[in-house]
Amino acid sequence: xxxxxxxxxxxxxxxxxxxxxxxxxxxxxxxxxxxxxxxxxxxxxxxxxxxxxxxxxxxxxxxxxxxxxxxxxxxxxxxxxxxxxxxxxxxxxxxxxxxxxxxxxxxxxxxxxxxxx
Amino acid sequence: xxxxxxxxxxxxxxxxxxxxxxxxxxxxxxxxxxxxxxxxxxxxxxxxxxxxxxxxxxxxxxxxxxxxxxxxxxxxxxxxxxxxxxxxxxxxxxxxxxxxxxxxxxxxxxxxxx
Numbered sequence: 001x002x003x004x005x006x007x008x009x010x011x012x013x014x015x016x017x018x019x020x021x022x023x024x025x026x027x028x029x030x031x032x033x034x035x036x037x038x039x040x041x042x043x044x045x046x047x048x049x050x051x052x053x054x055x056x057x058x059x060x061x062x063x064x065x066x067x068x069x070x071x072x073x074x075x076x077x078x079x080x081x082x083x084x085x086x087x088x089x090x091x092x093x094x095x096x097x098x099x100x101x102x103x104x105x106x107x108x109x110x111x112x113x114x115x116x117x
Numbered sequence: 118x119x120x121x122x123x124x125x126x127x128x129x130x131x132x133x134x135x136x137x138x139x140x141x142x143x144x145x146x147x148x149x150x151x152x153x154x155x156x157x158x159x160x161x162x163x164x165x166x167x168x169x170x171x172x173x174x175x176x177x178x179x180x181x182x183x184x185x186x187x188x189x190x191x192x193x194x195x196x197x198x199x200x201x202x203x204x205x206x207x208x209x210x211x212x213x214x215x216x217x218x219x220x221x222x223x224x225x226x227x228x229x230x231x
Binding site for chain 2 (some may be wrong): 031032034046049091093106109111113
């Protein structure tokens with residue numbers, strides 16, 4: 001149980017286009033999902049916290065107009081990279097917190113590799 | 118604020134040798150601690166976690182970790198390393214309740230030589 005999927009696993013796009021990444025909790029409900037970004041050989045950096053039915057909370061330095069997050073249901077959160085540029089190329093990982101489950105435990109998706117040409 | 122320090126950026130061990138990856142945390146209350154492993158181009162896989170109780174935690178793939186409150190440490194160990202253990206290892210700390218995200222260390226890259 002507690003599986004999180006991401007789609008697509010890899011995406012290549014042209015500079016200036018927008019890309020949507022989906023994060024789904026397959027067998028549980030998640031009121032809260034998190035989006036992380038990971039540059040090569042670095043750790044995960046939290047971008048934003050996504051709460052179902054409300055606006056996402058962005059970390060300092062993350063442009064909310066560039067990285068649009070929508071958490072429309074208890075099993076789906078989406079991250080849209082708008083007007084992507086090469087510097088947005090990165091590995092994006094989402095995680096979902098199992099609603100009502102005891103201590104803070106998050107389940108991670110497999111990640112999405114974004115390459116902007 | 119919570120923080121996690123993994124002092125070793127890169128460690129190389131021989132196959133069959135023992136392994137210890139260090140993790141120190143800073144947190145005001147009882148931390149919830151995790152170790153994850155990441156293979157190149159892959160997502161995170163949970164190795165083990167500590168919430169409460171026995172301070173020696175057993176995980177998957179033969180890994181274990183020991184929570185030492187006095188040292189604010191949660192070091193990961195394995196008695197005999199296999200070549201397939203070569204990967205990036207991340208220690209993370211979280212709060213008990215609420216919807217706060219995990220805080221990750223910078224990671225330790227493990228290389229295994231024959």
